Amino acid sequence: MSASQSVINRIFTMELGRVTERAAVSAARLIGRGDEKAADQAAVDAMRRELNALDIDGEVVIGEGERDEAPMLYIGEKVGSGKGPKVDIALDPLEGTTLTAKGMPNALAVIAMAEAGSLLNAPDVYMEKIAIGAGLPEGLIDLDADPAENVKAVAQARGKDISLVNVCILDRPRHANMIEAVRSLGARVTLITDGDVAGVIHTTDPTTGIDIYMGTGGAPEGVLAAAALRCTGGQMQGRLVLNDKEQCDRALKMGITDFAKKYSVEEMARGDVVFSATGVTKGTMLDGIVTNAHEIWTDTVLMRSSTGTIRWIRARHTQMDKFHLDD
Numbered sequence: 001m002s003a004s005q006s007v008i009n010r011i012f013t014m015e016l017g018r019v020t021e022r023a024a025v026s027a028a029r030l031i032g033r034g035d036e037k038a039a040d041q042a043a044v045d046a047m048r049r050e051l052n053a054l055d056i057d058g059e060v061v062i063g064e065g066e067r068d069e070a071p072m073l074y075i076g077e078k079v080g081s082g083k084g085p086k087v088d089i090a091l092d093p094l095e096g097t098t099l100t101a102k103g104m105p106n107a108l109a110v111i112a113m114a115e116a117g118s119l120l121n122a123p124d125v126y127m128e129k130i131a132i133g134a135g136l137p138e139g140l141i142d143l144d145a146d147p148a149e150n151v152k153a154v155a156q157a158r159g160k161d162i163s164l165v166n167v168c169i170l171d172r173p174r175h176a177n178m179i180e181a182v183r184s185l186g187a188r189v190t191l192i193t194d195g196d197v198a199g200v201i202h203t204t205d206p207t208t209g210i211d212i213y214m215g216t217g218g219a220p221e222g223v224l225a226a227a228a229l230r231c232t233g234g235q236m237q238g239r240l241v242l243n244d245k246e247q248c249d250r251a252l253k254m255g256i257t258d259f260a261k262k263y264s265v266e267e268m269a270r271g272d273v274v275f276s277a278t279g280v281t282k283g284t285m286l287d288g289i290v291t292n293a294h295e296i297w298t299d300t301v302l303m304r305s306s307t308g309t310i311r312w313i314r315a316r317h318t319q320m321d322k323f324h325l326d327d
Contacts, residue, residue: 016276017302023047023109024278028289032103039100043093056080061121062090062220086116096195106283112227118271123250126241127219133204134233147181168199168213200225204232226268231303272306
């Protein structure tokens, strides 16, 4: 779909950046306070308020739950004024609640928007993931291959010694065997405590030094990461992890019948996709919120797949009342 045919215009693209700015600023008030729920709630409230101010007929297809568990932004919730184009919304108002509560790096406010029916409507379960950056042969990586085989394939394609290949993995007990396999091969492992949307995106940025992302994390984060890769390039495979009948039933209700399917980037995020992320705490991808008595600084990356545009927006806000700091 060309940019001229898309229901998403330039105005909505820029407005989406403002949505994540507001969520990030609200969450940043709780940095280091040790209260994950309060930080998440602040981001949710701000993001919902800003989305409902947009002239869109939006539906949350990736959110923070599958039923009306207000005040969270849940899957199926309608957002926007209802007067504009029909769009899918995938969001994580605060990716890294623990990171925020503990004052640790790489917490983000994240959102993606696409024409209705374009984003995978996945249940809130786990997803196996593997991702690499752009410029590599199609089909180079595979979820069903051993971690070592994927590392060897990327090393060969990049023309790098295996000892220089860096694999980003979420630091969880379930990944112990994967971590050991990668290290036994002689490759490097970068462990992250949270935030696998950023982990996937890091594979597309040469300055991060990350060559591959692999491991099991949230399915919502997988779709958000795929939305970012649609804009930046790269490859990804994701497969839902459905552990019991209840999870399978939830997937069926969302139209998913092939429980073993390996989803590509394009199958998780089709058409014209807009992606926005604003840093909450300072990280490798974005700076965090900086607030003083008279101004707020935000750092946002804003991407659009149809134009290939990636904007880094470092903004100073002096009208602090617009951020509802007294809410």
